[in-house]
Amino acid sequence: MNQIISGKSKQKLIRITTVPLSLKTLLKGQSRFMSSYYEVIGISSAGKELSDVNLDEGIRVLSVEMTRKISPAKDLKSLYKLYSILKKEKPFIVHSHTPKAGIISMLAAKFAGVPFRLHTVAGLPLMEATGNKRKLLNLVEKLTYRFATNVYPNSKGLYDFIVENKFVDKTKLKVLGNGSSNGINTNYFDANLISSEQKTLLAKHLNIIPTDFVFIFVGRLVSDKGINELVKSFNELSKDYSNAKLILVGSFEEELDPLDVNTLQIINENSRILSVGFQQDVRSYFAISDCLVFPSYREGFPNVVMQAGAMGLPSIVSDINGCNEIIEDGINGIIVPVKNAQSIYDSMKRMISDSELKNSLKEKSREMIVSRYDQKVIWDAILDEYKKLENLCTK
Structure with a gap:
């Protein structure tokens, strides 16, 4: 069930990364911030860091084993498990980070009927790949963007690279704020x-x-x-x-x-x-x-x-x-x-x-x-994007 706060139901927001360390460190503090507005659920591979996210961010976490390597049998298993979770949870947004979590999340979310499927691009391993590996990674990236409703390169350079390589129509692309996935806590890094x-x-x-x-x-x-x-x-x-x-x-x-x-x-x-x-x-x-x-x-x-x-x-x-x-x-x-x-x-x-x-x-x-x-600037930009999507749900 969605959380009920002050008589109003909170929409479910699911954030997904391949490994829990990314959920713990790359998005540090963001899930707790978003919890004031949404029921946030974190999904990643199992591990101590996933338990840390539960404690540090105060959100519910679920494990879906994912590997950073190309592994068709394991990836299909991950896809089915994630699909089953999404069908049960019924989030209004699934927001993925990291390449493997991206393709699995966007496919599972599409099949599960999630209305808004967001993927943040924060680096592309394919940039250093060549030959058949590059072709395969290009295909995976294109599929990820095809099944996403919104794609957020976290830098202007990545935006340009995606457009130049024709991975997706630029109408799906947007850089939030000045870039970055989570900003920087300048009160902490001082x-x-x-x-x-x-x-x-x-x-x-x-x-x-x-x-x-x-x-x-x-x-x-x-x-x-x-x-x-x-x-x-x-x-x-x-x-x-x-x-x-x-x-x-x-x-x-x-x-x-x-x-x-x-x-x-x-x-x-x-x-x-x-x-x-x-x-x-x-x-x-x-x-x-x-x-x-x-x-x-x-x-x-x-x-x-x-x-x-x-x-x-x-x-x-x-x-x-x-x-x-x-x-x-x-x-x-x-x-x-x-x-x-x-x-x-x-x-x-x-x-x-x-x-x-x-x-x-x-x-x-x-x-x-x-x-x-500064982190607050980035968080507010992401929240504003979520709010715009939430408004589309109510129209």
Whole structure:
């Protein structure tokens, strides 16, 4: 049954991601916010993170096993289970995120008669695919959009890419606000919240001294995040600048997109590369760093770049959609060509050797994030979209 609040029934809104970590982190806080207006249900694969969503967001959660890999038998099983749930729950909106959840959710929702089927595009793995794999991924993407009623690229670059590749008619497409799926909580990502004691303890633990210049990367340690190029560039930089350090915050993924063997060897052998694994709270790591380096090959609208900016860090990013919308070259960061280790090296060298440049970029970093991507701005834009759809239901 739909919830009854003040005599009025709340419509059901179902949010779906492939893995629960996406529901927990990429949409953090949003489900709780939407619960004031709708009965929100979260669906993803089973796991501790799904239970965390139940507690953190205060919403009901259901599990449907989904795999990020192409697996027809498992995908059909997921499709049937999700269809059965949607027939029972009867939501007025199903809103999916991530590629696999997208195709399964949009198909299941169409078959179940859900009136509004929304899919947010936050990065396209197919951008790096070739040959038959690219053709298959193109087909999956087109099917996802065909069965969706509304498609929301979370950056202007993704919007243009979808239109150029003729995945769907542009009448279905819309970028909400200035982009991003969830915005950034600028009250949380604030360097002033990290005490001097916290910074001193972490720096001591990592053997970082005040004269060090610290670069940081946050994300999955995989090839398509540009880690091979970053590590190669930093390895050369560290030969020229004895005070350079690089913190890698994130986990390795050996199955889907492993790093080159040579890259792994450098990470293990270069004592100034500090691989600290996945961290639940990255703010302290940003707080002891001087510059984010994020040379990814493809993104939707990268949260990490917004987080770093909110913490007052300038960024070196690749010239891809999302990154080149958050960062303005020479204003709050430096934009480099994709897959170009020499450009990454040159930009890190500029950042470490030109304090005037670094301070100028740093000065604008937080201000630009707060004014454009504060979380409340994004949430209100999404809520406004839901309200418009809800009004269509009552006409």
